[in-house]
Amino acid sequence: MTDTTIDFPNIGILGFGTMGAGIAQVFAASGRHVIVLDTDQTRLDAGVASVSAFLDDGIRRAKVTEQDKAEILGRIQATTAVSALYGVDAVVESVSENAEVKKAALIEVAGVVGADTPILTNTSALSVTDLAAQLPNPGRVAGLHFFNPAPLMRTVEVVRALQTAEDLVDRLVGLVDSLGGKDPVIVKDRPGFLVNALLMPYLNDVIGELDDELATAEDIDLAVKLGLGYKTGPLELLDMIGLDVHLHATEAAYAATLDPRYAAPPLLRQMVAAGRLGNKSGDGFRTTATTSDTEKN
Structure with a gap:
């Protein structure tokens, strides 16, 4: 069961590619329930297989157990229905690194989740300020930039857009700290951020x-x-x-x-x-x- 004492206990993720799969694994390993949205079942199946294979490698290296794998996979729900994201505590976008694709995905999700639900982007180079400007209540938008492979790389950039509410930045720092083995770095919204x-x-x-x-x-x-x-x-x-x-x-x-x-x-x-x-x-x-x-x- 999801630990309701942690912040953001229910996370929605857009995209089940390489980065989406890694981010989903990180959140699920922290005890959170994860709902991953992608466009078709083939991509969802590939995402689940990617997480499973990564965990199998961890088992071979004695880093995780079979029980760990079962629990992590059990916390990940894959869906093609955007309506399934209703009620999540935050959304992390990890679709193609294309501004128009990201904007379309974020606008669609913003119409489903709550008006104050944080919407976070894993973009590596696009302007978070520009993405936030497309959405209602842009103060709830920020960057949460993981590096590949997300389960192994320690640094996570917390990107403050011009509109981002300061209390959201603080919550995201706490979120990254709660993931285990991750170090948050607060950065300005500049092309490429810091790294x-x-x-x-x-x-x-x-x-x-x-x-x-x-x-x-x-x-x-x-x-x-x-x-x-x-x-x-x-x-x-x-x-x-x-x-x-x-x-x-x-x-x-x-x-x-x-x-x-x-x-x-x-x-x-x-x-x-x-x-x-x-x-x-x-x-x-x-x-x-x-x-x-x-x-x-």
Whole structure:
């Protein structure tokens, strides 16, 4: 049963993709009841399977138990009916990183949930202030930005839009603290917020270095990991994030700032146009057939 002594005991989530599934798992693991909305049953089934597979890996690593898995999955309800979100204590949006798609989803949900129900977005680069402006009572809108994979990454950015009520910011800090193993960071609503404002230019520079044949993809990742102490190389990270996701994010940041650091490198556009999106397509900077063959030698 949901623990009614915790804040936001019932959470609605929009989108059951990679991020939505991870966020749903995090909230369910904290004892909250989670209702995930997506467009069709196939996507819902894939989301449940993703959570189940992640927990199975945790069981193999002795991080969670079979009972933990059963309880977490038991707290997640998947639905295609937006009406099922009526009565939730907050909604977290995690649909495609596209402003018009997000606005349409948020407007639809705002018509179902209570007028004062907090509506939170997991956008990584879009303006929370702009999204809030589309909704009634924009003071209840804020950013709650998890990083991928959500169950493992500690940092959660609490994004204060220009309209966000201060008491909501305080509640969201408390919410993140209650999730276990998460650290809230309050940030302004700026393109890329804090982490991605630093990350996007770095990743764009790395793509440029690869395109200039400064080194192979493997050697670039190896040099960054060994030279800077990073756990994951930048091209490995791009494949995990999804090249299309990074393209949308960096394009949004560039459109908002006209800062050349955010301009998408030509190679990134070409990769996305070719359908080479990274891990999700099985073909990216480090997941291509050529790379795999090279790594075997």
